[in-house]
C-alpha cells in the first residue's frame with residue numbers, strides 16, 4: 001500500500017506526457033479503476049465504463065489516426081507562446097506522436113442514464129469526470145503518471161469498431177498512463193484569492 005499524503009498527490013498531479021517504457025502491471029491498473037469508481041456520481045447511477053488499452057498493435061493503429069488528426073492542430077498553434085503554454089503544446093505533440101509508446105491508455109466512457117426519467121448529457125460527463133480525476137490522483141499516489149486527453153475524438157470511428165464499443169456508450173476522456181520519465185512537480189494555478197468568493201461574488 002502507498003502512504004503518500006492525499007493533499008500532496010492532488011497538488012502534484014501534473015499532466016505527465018513522457019513515460020518510461022515499463023508496462024503497468026494488470027493488478028495496478030485494476031487498482032486504478034477501483035479508485036476511479038470510488039468517486040461521487042449522480043444518484044449512484046455509476047454509468048461509467050473503462051477500456052484499458054495496453055496491447056501494442058491496438059495502440060499502434062489508434063496512434064496512427066491520432067497523430068494524423070492532431071498534426072494540423074499542432075501546426076497551427078499560436079506563435080510566440082510563453083513557457084508553460086509552449087511546453088504544454090510540445091508535450092501534447094510528443095504524446096500524440098508517440099501514442100503507441102505510452103504504456104497504457106485508459107478510455108473513460110459513460111452511458112447517458114441519469115436521471116432515469118429524462119437522461120441528460122450533463123450528468124453523463126459529471127459521472128465520468130470525477131472518476132477520472134480520482135484515477136489521476138490515485139495514480140499519482142502510486143507513482144504512476146497520467147495525462148488527461150480528448151484524443152478519443154480524433155479516432156472515434158476506429159475505436160468504436162475495433163474495440164466493439166456499444167452505440168449507447170459515449171467516449172468521454174482518453175487518459176495516458178505510465179511510470180513517469182520526468183519529475184512530478186506542483187501544478188501551477190491561479191492564486192486561490194483570484195477565484196475564491198466568500199458569501200457572494
Ligand SMILES: Cc1cc2nc3c(=O)[nH]c(=O)nc-3n(C[C@H](O)[C@H](O)[C@H](O)COP(=O)(O)O)c2cc1C
Pocket residue numbers: 013014015016017088091092093095147148149150151187188
Ligand atoms: C478535459 C481535459 C482535456 C484535456 N485534453 C488534453 C489533450 O487533449 N492533450 C493533452 O496533452 N493534455 C490535455 N489535458 C491536460 C491539460 O492540458 C493540463 O491539465 C493543463 O495544461 C494544466 O497542466 P498541468 O495539469 O500539468 O498543471 C486536458 C485536461 C482536461 C481536464
